[in-house]
Each structure stands twice: as structure tokens, then as C-alpha cells.
Amino acid sequence: MNTVVAILILIGAGFIFIGGLGAYRMPDMMLRMHATTKAGALGGGLVAIAVGLYFADPAYLVRTIAILVFVVLTAPVAAHAIARAGYFTGVPFWEKTLKDELREKLDTKGHHIYSGLESNGDVETRRED
Amino acid sequence: MLIAVLSGFILAAASPWLARSVGDRAGWLLAALPAALFVYFLGFLPTVNESGAQVIHYPWIPDLDVNFSFLVDGLSLLFALLISGIGTFIIIYAGGYLHGHPHLPRFYAIMFAFMASMLGLVLSNNLITLFVFWELTSVTSYLLMGFNHEDKNARWCALQGLLVTVAGGLALMAGLIMIGVAAGSFELHEILADDDVLREHPWYVGMLILVLIGSFAKSAQVPLHFWLPNAMVAPTPVSAFLHSATMVKAGVYLLARFNPGLGGTDAWLYTLGIVGALTMFTGSFMALRSTGIKAVLAYTTVMALGTLVMLIGIGTEGAIIAAMAFLLAHALYKASLFMLAGALDHETGTKDILKMGGLRQLMPITFLASCVAALSLAGLPPLFGFIAKELMFEATVGAPGLAFFTTVLAVVSAMMVAGMAAVFAIRPFTGKLKETPKKPHEAPPSMLAGPVVLATLGLLFGLMGFIPASGIVQSAVGAVYGSPIEVELYLWHGINLPLMLSILAIAGGVALFLRWEQVLDFYRERLGFIDRFGAERGYEKWYDGVVWLAEWQTRVLQSGYLRTYLTITVLTTVVLTGWTFFGHTNSAVTLGSMDMHFYEVAIAGVVVVGAIAASVTSSRIGAAATLGMVGFGVAMIYVLFSAPDLGITQIMIETLTVILLVLVLFRLPGFLNLSKPADRVRDAAVAFSLGTLMTVLILAVNGVTVTDPISLQLAEWSYTEAQGRNIVNVILVDFRALDTLGELFVIGLAAVGVYAMIRLRAEDKQR
Amino acid sequence: MASWVISIAFLLLIAALVLSFIRLVQGPSLPDRVIALELIALITTAFILVYAVAVDVPAFIDVALVLALTGFMAAIGFARFLERGGNPK
């Protein structure tokens, strides 16, 4: 049992480290976010599971699972919120960025994003910017 | 006895309602209390005359050695009788004088409060209770002086009177405490029992000076005398009662009371003698040049107080007898003179003697009473005033060391006062009737009762000296002198030096009266400069100085910039704690061997670097984010020291700080003007000093273990008594619930405060 | 529990902490700083969990749980700040 816990902790810590490395080395905001959110959330979750297994007591296991759930739930939402805010306030992108599909679909004033599939009624209001 | 003293306060509370319901006759009805008290104190007379002092004891705050114990001996009884007796007539008089005044009920309330505190002062045996009543008299006197508070001058004089007497009171308190500690007890009868304990004590000079300052301020002695004439802004009943018969005599009472304990030394003799004599001279000198009837009486009161202080200073048997006789005589004629002056002012509408004339036919009784009282003031036989003056001259002639100085001043003052007495008694009533603002007619009976009775008493005591002698003066003199003395008071002492001096004084008086106008002109031309250097100018300079200091201090400390407040607070802490710590404790600061894991060092390092980054960064919101990181670091440190509760609290506070910052910073601009390098260096230095101080303190505290930490017991009790294993919460909620309740109210207050400020800002933005 | 595992885990976490701290201080724009702050919150949670294992005290799991729950609020707050037109400088 302990070996599994040890392995999980090491992998988890490794992922968090990679997350940190990504945050440091990635050129612009969006790319950094990939690293920190995905690697971080995974790393945190693994460590949580490891600790849950280490303390065999079900009460603690429930809490560690709760930690896993919350980490995995909140990290992306936080990243989403800050990415959206960054994008709208015009944070510069990496000069080698090729595609930015969001730009055409975006109504910058109202902060509304349209998938382009809405009926014509909605589309007109968007076009006037 | 306790009820007797405190009854004044009880009636004070009831009197507004009583006065309103009874209406006009209130004066006569309310006077019943002081009359009853007078009879009650008379009851003590026989016992006091035989068995001397009596102590009545009621515990108040036993473990602070403060209790309502009362010392009833000749001296306190003399004062108590004066207060209650004259008080009766004053209340009746006030009924007439302030008839129809809207605030009359309130006047009665304060007057009774004053009377009760004065009674308490003269009767109390415990120094602290005596001081409490002393301050109460100052406060009630302030309220009475400023009675017609619309008048700006009344407010200024009332404040002046309060500041002087209360400043004196402060010195007195220090003195009383020193006496209490030196004598080992705060009970007067124990202190005065063995005479020399105070005199030989090393603190003797200190005690003496402080008590003297207190008494001189209250009894208007020379440098501090200016507030008494200004106190005449008060309505006449107040002047008659407080500023002539009772309150201003509190200082004299205190000196008389401490004479056995503190008196007898050269310091006592010369200070009191000289100051008293000078006050006597200044009083009479200023009386001569003033024309307002109340001002004249005020200055003659200053003269009388000076005489009393001088006589107590001389301290010989004769001097003490003279002092007590003079005190009784002065109380009688001065109270009646004031009431008569009030009657004159009430009827004619003016206070200026020069504007009054020929009132003889219109106000016959007033004329008669003022003649008798003025004769006693001037010290002519057969009045009691004459006996007192004769005894005074005997005392000054026999004064050790100061004989010549005091006698000359006494004679000159007596001359001037005799002159003024004549001016007061004759000028307004003789000559042709002058035009006065109000149509004069005889004063109502309530305003005449007091003066007539007191004046006739002065005459009666003069003719039959043995009544006052055997009654009260003998036991009073015994109390002041320390041992019983035989006292006879009679008019004719035979042809001797004091008689000659009296005749000389009276002759001088008559001369001054006849050429009074020229004297006034002489004062105006030559002696105008006095006003520029009088003691009052000193008071005004001191007063302006205090106001200037307050403004300067506010300008410096309350500059309106948060960073100034912060710098001042930090620097004061650093200086005070640093000085005490490095100056006194010599505990070496040891960096004990701490087994530290690498990760603890790493986290501490990151937190420190984070803090520096937060303070250096130029973007406000960047600083907020860095602070967030520092917060998480600290949370980790809490966990490392196995404090889960603190860890959670720190995390929650961290999150909330960010939320609040985000909401607040929304409207704050980026750092507009980064401070100049010089300021940054100064701020860094201030911050660095506080940082080092705290670190050193914590390390030092770590090293020292005075008692084993309380946490051990709390841990043990936590489960047994509070049935909880989480000690932190048990402490917060059970052991120290009251503190937490306090903190809750603080949190609540802060929240309401923020809400109010934001609400205000929102409203005035809409306007 | 082998102590070398714990030490390595701590080492990795501290390294990640230092790296994200550099990003936090350096981060040109506010979102970069916020991302770093998010990662630091995660690192703290992991750190506390590993420490709980290291000293064998399960009570610290609650601290990690609270941190996991509320750690992301900072990001939400800053996002709202930016969207409402707050001044990033």
C-alpha cells in the first residue's frame, strides 16, 4: 500500500512541478494557463488520492475525494474566468499565434460570444459594432 | 449625619419639581431644609464643647481606605452652622431676587447641591472624601457663576473661576495623597493625633506647597485672586453665599484644619503671613478704586480672606482667636452686605454707586441694615466687627518675626476698608434722589429678612461677647490650635496699642470717604498701568498659550495623511519598546539551535522575498496578488507549526482580503505619484527598524521562560471542564467568551462604519 | 513512509513554488500574475497534504480542503476586477 501512495505522491508532485515550469517558460498568458491548470489540477488530485489512501480511515478518504473533486472543478473555472477577462482587456498574444477563431464571433462591447448558429434576429444586433 | 450631609443632593434632585409646583412661596418652603440642618448641627454644640471632637464613620470603599467618616469638632461645626444658617436666608432671598426667573427651579437645584458639597467638605474626616466634596464645590460654583449662560462674559468668568480653582484642586489632591501616605492613614483624626509626624517627614515642604497652592487658589490669595471679583457675574444670592461666606473660605478652613499638623514651622509662618498680608492689602487697595457695589464687596472679601490666612499663619493663641472671631464676624456682615447690594441693584437697576443717591426715604430698612453691617465691616464699636479688629491688631502686634510688616499693612487696609464701608453705607442713601433706570421702592420682605437678621446678630454678638465665645468660638479655636484655650470676647480691652491703631484706622477711613472723588481720579491718572500687569493678564497669557499649543500639536500630529499617522505610530512603538528593552533588560538574544528542515527555510525565504516584492512593485493590483502569495506562505507556516485552526483562518482571511481589495481597488487609480527616493529611504528605514525590533523581541521572549506557559493548564481543563478537544475554539468560545463578545461588537461596529461611509459617499455623489 | 519520498516531493513543490513566484513577480500582465497565484494555491494544498502524510496527522486534511474550496476565489475576484474595467496598472 505505501509504495502506491509513494508513487502517486511523486507523480503528483512531478506534475505540479511541470505546471510550475510551464508557468515560467510559456510565452503568453493562454499557453501558461494550459500548463498550470491541467498539470496543476492533475497533480493536486493525485496527491489528494494518495493521502486518502495513506489514511485508510473512510472519514478522511471522503474528504480527500472532496478535495480532488473541488480541485478538478474549480481550477478550470478559475482559468476560464481569468482567460476571458484577459482576452477582453486585450492582453497581447504570442507573436507566433496562428489562429484566433474567437475574434469574428465576438461582440467586444457586450462581451457576448455567439456560436454563429443563432437565428438571424440575434445576429443583426451583433453585426452593428 | 450621612443623611444630613447628603440631604442637600436629594433635595437638589427634587427641588425643580417642588419649585414649579409650589410657585412663589417656593423660597420660604425650600429654606426649611437648611433651617432644619442648622437646628440639627446646633444639637451637636453641647457635646462638642464638653467632649471635643466626635467621629462618625460610614464605610464607602473600605479596601481603598475611602469612607464617609465625619469629624465633628468646633471648627467644622462653626462652618456647618454658618453654611446652614446663612444658607437658609440665601434661599429665601433667592426666592425674592430671582422671582419669575424661568430657570429658578434649576437655580435651587444647583444651590442645594453646592450646600451639600460644602457641608460635606467641612465635615469630612477622610482626605479623599474631603477632596471629592472640594471638587464638587468648584463644579457647582462654576454652574452657578455661569447661571445666565447667554452672557458671554459670564461664561468667560465662570470658566476662569473653574480653571483656577480646579488647577489648585489638582495640586491639593497630590498634597492630600502625600499627607495620607506620610501619616499612614487618610483619616484626619488619626493624622492630627500625633503632631510631629508630618512636620518631621522628609516630604513636609512638598506637602506644604501643594496644599497651600490648593487653598490659595480656592481662597483667592494674591497671585490667584483675580477670579473672585470676576465671579460677581453670578446672581447676587450666589455671590452672597458662595463668594463671601462659604466657598471661598474652604481654603481658609483647610489651612485651619491642618494648622496642628502642618503649622508651627517658620515656612508656615512666613508663607502664610506674607501672602495673607499682601492679599489683605491688595484687596482693600483695589476696593478703594472700584465703583460697582458688588466689586467693592468682592475686593473687601479678598481683604478678609487675606487677613484670615495671615492670622492662621501667625499661629499664636491670640492670632487663632482673632481668626475665628474675624471669620464669624465677616460671614455675618459680608453676607448681609451682599444681600443689601442685591436689593439695591434689584430695586434701582444699576450696580454703580455713583449713580445712586438719596434712597433714604424710599428704602429705609435697607438703609438701616446696611448702616449696621457697614459699621461692623469698618470695625466700629459696639459691633462684633470691632472685637474682631481689636483682636487682629493684638495678634499682628504680637506676631513673631512679622510684627511690623503685618501691623502696618493691617492698619492701612483697615483704613481703606473703613472708607469703603462709609461709601457703601452713606453715599447711595444720602444726598438728592438721582435718576435710576428702575423706580426704586422698598425691597420685598423675603429680600430683607436675611440682612436684617444677620446685621442684628452682628450687633448682638458685639454687645454680649460671651454668647459667641462660649458657644462656638472657643471650641473652634481649640480645634485649630490643637489644645483647648480659654476664650473671652468683650468690647473694652482698655487703652492699649490696638485701640490706638483702631482709632487711627477709622480716622483715615473718614478722611478717605470725604475726598473719595479725588482718590478715584488719582487712581485713574497715575495708577492706570496696574491693569496691564495684573495677575489676570498672566492668566490670559497662560490660557492663550494652552490654546496655541493645542492647535500646534493638532497641526503636527493630525496632518491628514495616512502615512504620517503610520510613521508616528511605528516610530513611537520602536522608540518606547526599544528603549525599555535595550536599556533595561539585559537578556542576551540567543539564536538557539533550531532544527529547521530545508522546506521550512524555503517557505520562509519565499515569504520574505514576496513581502519585499509586494512593497517594491509599482502596480497596485500586482501588490495585491503578491500579498495573496505571502498569505498562503504564512498559512503553510502555521500548518508546519501544527496549528490547523490558524491555518484555515489565515486562508479565509487571505481570500477575503483579495475579495475586498478587488472591490475597493476598482476605484483607486494606479500608484499616481511614486514617492521621491528620499521618502522611500526614510520609509524603508522606519519599516526596517520596526522589523528588527520585533525579531529581536520574539527571539528574546523565546529565550526567557518566566512561568510555564498557560497552555498546559488550558489543555488539561479544555476537556475536563469544557468537554472540547479543540483548545483554540474552547478558549475562544468558553473560557474567554466575554473577550470574544467584545470582539464581535468591534466587528459589528466596523461593518456598520463601512456601510455608513459608503452610504454617505453614494448620497453626496447623487447630490 | 520512506522519508526520501517526502523530501523529493517537498523539493519538487518548493521548486514549483519558486518558479510560479518568479512568474508572479515578473508576469507582464495581471492575468499572468493571477495564474501564478492559482498555481501557488494548488501548491500550498499539495504541500499541506504531503506534510500531513509526513507527520502522520490527518487533521491537516481539513486545511487543504478549505484551501481547495476557496483558493480559486482570488482568480474570480481579479477576473471581475478586469472585466469591470479596473486599471491593471
Added chain:
Amino acid sequence: MTPMGSLILRTTARLLLPLLILFSVFILLRGHDEPGGGFIAGLVVSVAFALYLFAFDVARTRELMGADPRFLLGLGLLIATLSGVPQIFFGQAFFTGLWLPIDVPGLGEVKLSTPLVFDIGVYLVVLGAVMTIVLALAEAEE
């Protein structure tokens, strides 16, 4: 209508809020024995409502909270103070802990106690205070 958070944020908030409130009550009730207590629970629930405020707007948050935060503040203070009063009738000093063990069918023996009541007072005060400030600031922003 003031701009609200993104759809994702709103759904997360709706999902997380009940969990957080449950968690805060859980921390409050077990405060006596394990890490927790009125103060921390109050903070947790305040953060939960702050999240809801950031996701939606002030009007909805006030609606969700039911009572005005200042009322909660006052109520909390009242409860905290009153929790010390019953002792007086038992002749004990103010704020001495009174314990009333009752057994609840589901949970077995539950110890009701005045410190717990005091803790609830603390919980409401913290919640009331923080939310008064946060809502006041948020309202001033619009």
C-alpha cells in the same frame, strides 16, 4: 442590468454555493472538538456568498440571502449575548458553559451547549459583517 459573470461561472456558483454552505455548517457544529468554530465557518459562508455575488449581481445575492446582512449581524450579537444569560438563573457566573446532552435518533448522543449557541452567534456576526461590507462596496461600484 449590471453585467453578470459568464455562463460557466454562474453554473459553477450555483453548484458550489450549497456545498460551501453545507461545509461551513459542518465546520461550525464540530468546532468544539476538531479544527473549526463559528469564526472560520462564518468566513467560509461569506466567501460562498461573495462567489455568488461575483457570479451574479447584488440584487440576486440579497435575494438569495433572504435577510439583510445587518439584520444577521444584529441577530448574531443578540444570540451571542443571550447565550450567557441563562446561567444567571442557575446562580452561576455569566458565560459559564451549560451542557444539555440529548440523544438524537439518527446521530446518537448530541451535546447541546451554550458555547455552541455562542458559536452560532459568532457565525452570524461574521457572516453579517463581511457581507454588509462586501455588498456595500459592490453596490457602490455600480
